[in-house]
Amino acid sequence: MDEIKEQIVMAMSDLDLDTLHLGVQSLVSKGCDAHEIVGLLQQGLLQVGDRFARGDYFLADLIVSGMMFKSALSLVIADAPPPDSSNSRGRVLIGVMAGDIHDIGKDIIVQVLQTAAFDVLDLGVDVPVEAFIQAAGNYAPNIIALSGVMGGSLLEMKKVVDALAEAKISPAVPILVGGSCVSDLIIENIGDVHYAKGPVEAVEFCESVLEGLK
Ligand code: B12
The missing domain is CATH 3.40.50.280 (Cobalamin-binding domain)
Incomplete structure (x- = not known):
């Protein structure tokens, strides 16, 4: 499981959507806690922010990272009950x-x-x-x-x-x-x-x- 977690952080940081989805789906199917998965996504986003601050990433990359985060999050909360x-x-x-x-x-x-x-x-x-x-x-x-x-x-x-x-x-x-x-x-x-x-x-x-x- 630890390897998949590292993969998720790296995939978010590298803006690799396919690997990110595979990793998140895999953790969800293993019953990993939703908060933990969100934490991994956040770690990846922090790295995106650092890369942007260093000039390695541009605004378009920030936009992509935000879209990737939202789409990965939708996999995490897909089974959540609707608000009552x-x-x-x-x-x-x-x-x-x-x-x-x-x-x-x-x-x-x-x-x-x-x-x-x-x-x-x-x-x-x-x-x-x-x-x-x-x-x-x-x-x-x-x-x-x-x-x-x-x-x-x-x-x-x-x-x-x-x-x-x-x-x-x-x-x-x-x-x-x-x-x-x-x-x-x-x-x-x-x-x-x-x-x-x-x-x-x-x-x-x-x-x-x-x-x-x-
Ligand atoms: C994705 C992103 C974007 C996306 C946002 C998409 C979206 N729909 O939100 C887009 C592309 C739009 C964007 C634009 C810009 N961005 Co931006 N962005 C980011 C990035 C990579 C991730 C932010 C994020 O979503 N984090 C994940 C979430 C889950 O974390 P969070 O917001 O901290 O929220 C958690 C807690 O803080 C808390 N929380 C949040 N809100 C609340 C409220 C309450 C009440 C409570 C209790 C808790 C709580 O709970 C959350 C879950 O744990 C950060 C990098 C970083 N280090 O954060 C840069 C970053 C925030 N952006 C930055 C910049 C400079 C910009 C731009 C100015 C770039 C530009 N040149 O145009 C514009 C600004 C636009 C504007 N006027 O706001 C800087 C900000 C520097 C600063 N401190 O002022 C950062 C830090 C990047 C960097 N290192 O330079 N960005």
Whole structure:
């Protein structure tokens, strides 16, 4: 199994779609944990990012890597049960910061929250501050989740957080931030927010908020 895992990371990094699909299908059929497979795909994408930063890859390669990740992910989640909104545990509003169109990570968070029976309103990518305020007013979320990958997204997160506080939406509605622009070490710079590294921690956080409301 370890050899296939290495193959998956390399295939993602080398943009080799056929090998990637074969590897993922093989791990899925062996019953490998979905989170582990997503982690391997992410390791490969990190290498793509490094190769892009070194000038070995170009924008077209980044685009291909994003498409490959999504198609490999569809193999991983093919058997996942459809989200059940009849038994909703709470509402989460989510979006990617203005100026940032990276949605692969955000989509994983949405998928996992829905599978965990949360209702999610997904505002998509490149979301202006005002759209968060308006949606928060209309949708009455229990949690507001902000995603960002670009360096500039950190500043955008602070703008959204300040605007939500000014509109008196937070701190009553807690704000969860995530994405590779942020870490637990720097959230103090954004304001009164919580941080989760990945989908498992995001679900745990949302569950703890809903538990506190009971
Ligand atoms: C694929 C990709 C693209 C694709 C995106 C496709 C898509 N639909 O998302 C495309 C081609 C569009 C793209 C474009 C660009 N990209 Co790009 N891209 C990447 C790449 C290779 C992978 C990103 C990714 O999807 N990772 C996998 C996901 C699963 O990881 P993730 O986002 O971190 O999400 C996980 C966690 O962070 C967390 N999470 C995410 N969101 C949230 C939210 C919450 C609430 C929580 C709790 C957790 C959470 O959970 C996720 C699952 O574990 C990265 C390389 C890298 N090192 O990341 C560069 C990278 C992010 N891109 C970069 C750049 C520079 C660009 C461009 C400017 C290139 C250009 N010259 O035009 C444009 C920018 C466009 C824009 N305005 O946003 C830089 C960013 C540098 C920076 N820090 O500012 C990187 C780091 C590459 C590099 N090393 O230079 N890119």
